[in-house]
Amino acid sequence: MIPKYALSAIDKLLQDICNNNFPFGGKVILMGGDFRQILPVVKRGRPAEVIESCLKCSEHWQYVQRFSLTVNMRVQIEEEKFSQWLLKLGSGTLPVKPKDPLRGCIEIPEQCFLSDNESIVEKIFDGAEKADYAKRAILTPTNVDSLAINEEVLHRLPDLKGGLCNGTGLMVRALHNNYIDGEVLTGVSAGNRVFVPRVQLAPSDANLPFTLKRCQFPVRLAYLMTINKSQGQTFEK
Numbered sequence: 001m002i003p004k005y006a007l008s009a010i011d012k013l014l015q016d017i018c019n020n021n022f023p024f025g026g027k028v029i030l031m032g033g034d035f036r037q038i039l040p041v042v043k044r045g046r047p048a049e050v051i052e053s054c055l056k057c058s059e060h061w062q063y064v065q066r067f068s069l070t071v072n073m074r075v076q077i078e079e080e081k082f083s084q085w086l087l088k089l090g091s092g093t094l095p096v097k098p099k100d101p102l103r104g105c106i107e108i109p110e111q112c113f114l115s116d117n118e119s120i121v122e123k124i125f126d127g128a129e130k131a132d133y134a135k136r137a138i139l140t141p142t143n144v145d146s147l148a149i150n151e152e153v154l155h156r157l158p159d160l161k162g163g164l165c166n167g168t169g170l171m172v173r174a175l176h177n178n179y180i181d182g183e184v185l186t187g188v189s190a191g192n193r194v195f196v197p198r199v200q201l202a203p204s205d206a207n208l209p210f211t212l213k214r215c216q217f218p219v220r221l222a223y224l225m226t227i228n229k230s231q232g233q234t235f236e237k
Helices: 004-018 047-052 077-091 117-125 130-135 143-154
Strands: 138-140 170-175 179-184 193-197 199-201 214-216 224-226
Touching: 117 138
Parallel strands: 138 224
Antiparallel strands: 170 179, 179 193, 199 214
16 A cells, blocks of 8 residues: 555646646546555554554545445455455454454464465465466465475475576576576566576665665565565466
């Protein structure tokens, strides 16, 4: 979710471009999103500061007319019950287990459970062809979980010692000291061979008395990613 300051910037920009002092320069603005998703990021912000940065706290929210989408087009008809459960989870309307009401524990359906990381990998990637890896991903709430399960996927890859591994969007053909030899799996460039060099990366705002730079490949394993990073993407499985 963008912070309310971004909406204010759009308002001022359109007023300037259109030479019109009406909100957003008199233009109709279409916004889409889900308030069940992550809140705006406020660096070292307290909960009250994060909430204050939300769109609903913007002075422009009074001009917004809301329209609700009621049909989940990504969920198959036979999974409608699970879709409704997800909506209740996001809205916070699921019943809390009485034995621990303070922690807000809820009951999760049994079909959502797998015994271990190995079972998760088998469920999503077992029997998948090279091109299918770009259409599948395992989502986790934290980076710690994603690193652990990505490691499990790597152990299952063919010819790992030869430097080959598959990823979402890009298949790595070979790893070299200063570049990665890869093949694009998705989009109009699918099948193209690309070479990704190491680049110098530095945080834009690290609050350090010195400039921290490191030379690394601008890539990351994506068999598994956090729910935040996956927003806006669509997977078949």
